[in-house]
Amino acid sequence: MTVSKKTLATFGSAVALVSMTLGAGAAMAQEGELRGNIRVVIGSTSTGADTYQNSSIVTDALAEKLGLNMKVDAVGASSAFRTLDRDSRGNTLMIFHDYAYLGYLYGVEGFSDIFEKYTIGPTVSINPGNAYLVPKDSPYETLDDIIAAVGNGETVRVAIQPGGVSEIGFSALKNAIAIEHPGQEDNLVAVNTGSQSDKNQQLFDDQVDVINGSVQANEQYTRLPEDDQKAMRFVWLTASQDTIEQAPEEGLGQTTREQLLEYVEPNVNVTMGDDENFTFDKEFFFIYNKDMDPGIVAQIDEALAEIYEEGEIQETLRASFFTPNFRPSGEASEHLQEKMARYQEIIDNIK
Numbered sequence: 001m002t003v004s005k006k007t008l009a010t011f012g013s014a015v016a017l018v019s020m021t022l023g024a025g026a027a028m029a030q031e032g033e034l035r036g037n038i039r040v041v042i043g044s045t046s047t048g049a050d051t052y053q054n055s056s057i058v059t060d061a062l063a064e065k066l067g068l069n070m071k072v073d074a075v076g077a078s079s080a081f082r083t084l085d086r087d088s089r090g091n092t093l094m095i096f097h098d099y100a101y102l103g104y105l106y107g108v109e110g111f112s113d114i115f116e117k118y119t120i121g122p123t124v125s126i127n128p129g130n131a132y133l134v135p136k137d138s139p140y141e142t143l144d145d146i147i148a149a150v151g152n153g154e155t156v157r158v159a160i161q162p163g164g165v166s167e168i169g170f171s172a173l174k175n176a177i178a179i180e181h182p183g184q185e186d187n188l189v190a191v192n193t194g195s196q197s198d199k200n201q202q203l204f205d206d207q208v209d210v211i212n213g214s215v216q217a218n219e220q221y222t223r224l225p226e227d228d229q230k231a232m233r234f235v236w237l238t239a240s241q242d243t244i245e246q247a248p249e250e251g252l253g254q255t256t257r258e259q260l261l262e263y264v265e266p267n268v269n270v271t272m273g274d275d276e277n278f279t280f281d282k283e284f285f286f287i288y289n290k291d292m293d294p295g296i297v298a299q300i301d302e303a304l305a306e307i308y309e310e311g312e313i314q315e316t317l318r319a320s321f322f323t324p325n326f327r328p329s330g331e332a333s334e335h336l337q338e339k340m341a342r343y344q345e346i347i348d349n350i351k
Contacts (some may be wrong), residue, residue: 033295033296033299034066034068034090034296034299034300035068035090036068036069036091037068037069037070037071037091038063038068038069038070038071038090038091038092038093039070039071039073039083039091039092039093040055040059040070040071040072040073040092040093040094040095041073041075041079041080041083041084041092041093041094041095042055042072042073042074042075042080042094042095042096043076043077043080043081043094043095043096043097043099043100044074044076044077045074045075045076046074047074050127050129050214050216050322051074051095051096051097051284052072052074053320053322054095054124054125054127054284054317054320054322055072055095055284056072057125057313057316057317057320057322058095058124058125058284058304058313059071059072059095061307061312061313061316062300062303062304062307065303065306065307066299066303072095077096077099077100077103077110077111078110080094080096081094081110081111081112084118084287084288084289085289087289088289088290088291088292089292090288090289090292090293090296092289093121093286093287093288093300094286094287094288095124095284095285095286095287096284096285096287097127097165097282097283097284097285098164098165098168098280098282098283098336098339099163099164099165100114100285100287101113101114101115101336101339101340102163102164102165102167102168102340102343103163103164105340105343105344105347106162106163106164106167106347107163108163108164114287115333115336115337115340117290118287118288118289118290119287119288119289119290119292119297119329119333120285120286120287120288120329120332120333120336121285121286121287121288121297121300121301121329121332122285122286122300122301122304122326122327122328122329122332123283123284123285123325123326123327123332123335123336124284124285124286124304124324124325124326125283125284125317125322125323125324125325126239126243126281126282126283126284126322126323126325127214127216127282127284127321127322127323128215128237128239128243128244128246128247128281128282128321128322128323129214129215129216129217129237129239129252129282129321130165130169130212130214130237130238130239130280130282131212131213131214131215131218131234131236131237131238131263132158132169132210132211132212132213132234132235132236132238133203133210133211133213133218133221133222133232133233133234133235134146134203134209134210134232134233134235135203135206135209135231135232135233136222136224136225136226136228136231136232136233137226137227137231138209138233140156140209140210140235141235142235142268143173143235143236143268143270144268146173146209146210146235147173147176147177147180147181150177150181150184150185150187150188151177151180151181151184152181152184153184153187154187155187155189156187156188156189156209156210157189157191157207157208157209157210158170158173158188158189158190158191158208158209158210158211158212159191159193159198159199159202159203159207159208159210159211159212160190160191160192160193160199160211160212161192161193161194161195161199161212162190162192165280165282166212167190167212168238168280168343168346169212169236169238169278169280170188170190170212171343171346171347171350172238172270172272172278172280172346173188173270174188174350175272175278175346175349175350176270176271176272176278178349178350179271179272179273180271185350191207191208196213196214196217196218199211199212199213200213200218200221200230203232204229204230210235211232213232215234215237215251215252215255215260215321216252216321218232218234219252219253219254219255220253222234222255223253223254234255234260234263235263235268236263236264236268236270237260237263237264237268238264238278238279238280238281238282239264239279239280239281239282240264240265240279240281241261241264241265241266243281243323244257244260244261244264245257245261246318246323246324247260247318247321247323248318248319248321252321264279265277265279272345272346278346280343281323281325283325283336283339284325285332285336286300286329297329300329301328301329304326304328305326305328308324308326
């Protein structure tokens with residue numbers, strides 16, 4: 001069989017092209033870059049709540065920056081961790097919030113020490129809306145009234161979802177009562193329940209005196225007249241003053257930023273002792289498989305740094321009542337470990 005010089009030349013070019021492609025692929029693998037389809041699992045099963053909304057904003061921006069197909073998958077905490085455990089290639093990433101380590105501190109089944117088992121990626125935003133509310137006709141006008149009542153022997157029932165973000169404010173409040181009114185802290189009683197709608201219903205039915213909620217979920221009820229069974233008012237936002245000050249001036253719904261600032265320090269104080277007050281910012285961050293290539297960690301850090309430098313994502317986040325909060329992986333891990341140690345003290349104090 002005779003092969004023409006033209007055919008040989010074409011074949012040679014093809015071989016060279018394949019070699020170049022393989023070489024580029026090898027270089028990409030060595031650099032640890034993301035490639036292919038990327039699944040971003042989140043620790044929530046809801047596609048309407050803050051974790052999904054926040055994760056979608058960040059993931060869409062990252063996908064566009066890197067030219068990749070990235071999809072958010074709301075699988076829930078346990079499933080997300082299991083899925084992440086099985087994939088060290090970088091094709092599965094995770095976004096979650098402080099419940100990732102609080103669940104471990106509270107001994108929730110299925111939670112491990114994320115700082116030992118996983119690599120912590122960058123923080124991306126804060127949901128500043130974590131709140132505590134009472135009925136609009138409650139005798140407790142302020143959080144100080146609640147602390148004083150419990151200190152005087154009154155039982156105050158608080159609806160929370162146990163084990164995480166919903167409970168940490170309750171724990172801090174109970175710790176503050178133990179400091180200011182030793183021996184009376186057990187008069188603050190947790191009523192463990194499920195979703196936000198479950199907590200709301202407890203308040204509507206007069207089964208509790210206070211609920212954990214959020215600005216996003218509960219602001220609508222604060223607009224109702226006092227004689228409405230569903231009318232509520234805020235008594236405490238756990239976020240720091242600095243975080244709320246970064247919220248849009250118009251706030252959310254009919255509640256302005258200035259009104260929201262009435263419910264954070266220094267207007268509301270929950271002592272931790274030694275002149276330190278408790279605050280809690282609900283932060284969202286990436287979590288990676290421990291064996292994922294460090295090059296991918298660096299790539300995501302660099303891409304997000306550019307995205308936040310450009311500034312458009314900040315406006316998108318603020319429009320959804322999130323506070324932009326980018327920290328690269330190393331800084332984020334150190335910061336979150338400090339938070340975990342701080343909240344561990346509170347939880348240990350009230351055991």
